[in-house]
Amino acid sequence: xxxxxxxxxxxxxxxxxxxxxxxxxxxxxxxxxxxxxxxxxxxxxxxxxxxxxxxxxxxxxxxxxxxxxxxxxxxxxxxxxxxxxxxxxxxxxxxxxxxxxxxxxxxxxxxxxxxxxxxxxx
Numbered sequence: 001x002x003x004x005x006x007x008x009x010x011x012x013x014x015x016x017x018x019x020x021x022x023x024x025x026x027x028x029x030x031x032x033x034x035x036x037x038x039x040x041x042x043x044x045x046x047x048x049x050x051x052x053x054x055x056x057x058x059x060x061x062x063x064x065x066x067x068x069x070x071x072x073x074x075x076x077x078x079x080x081x082x083x084x085x086x087x088x089x090x091x092x093x094x095x096x097x098x099x100x101x102x103x104x105x106x107x108x109x110x111x112x113x114x115x116x117x118x119x120x121x122x
Contacts, residue, residue: 007045007054008076011067012112015042015059021111022046025093026078028055067112075107075115083120090118 012018022028028046031054035042040061045054055076080086083104090096090108097109107115 005053007056009056009058010110010112010114011058011060011063012110013059013063013066014111015044015057017111018057019044019046021095022055022057025090025095025108025110026116069113072113072115075117077117077119079119079121081121083118086118 010018019030023046027048029048031045031047033042033044042059044057044059046057047054087096087106090106093108095108095110097107097115099106105117105119107117109115
């Protein structure tokens with residue numbers, strides 16, 4: 001059997017704000033969406049031309065508090081071809097939450113607190 005990863009889900013409080021962040025920070029754009037007929041949820045699938053892997057953002061109408069992300073010990077990683085330019089962009093956006101210069105990586109944080117690792121092409 002062969003298994004192929006196709007998406008990862010993050011639940012978000014403000015779908016528009018999250019989509020704007022992911023487009024500006026990582027170039028991800030909505031490819032498709034599913035909306036519940038009763039308006040109880042919206043699922044948006046974001047991707048870019050670099051991969052067919054999708055980030056699934058789920059907005060739940062009834063969620064009335066921030067999501068509990070624990071210790072943020074999980075993350076999604078992105079490899080970037082121009083690490084310095086990416087770092088400068090994320091620094092300007094104010095979304096860098098952790099840097100590890102000895103490993104040559106850093107993390108950015110989305111509007112809901114999810115961590116995203118930025119790794120240079122090696």
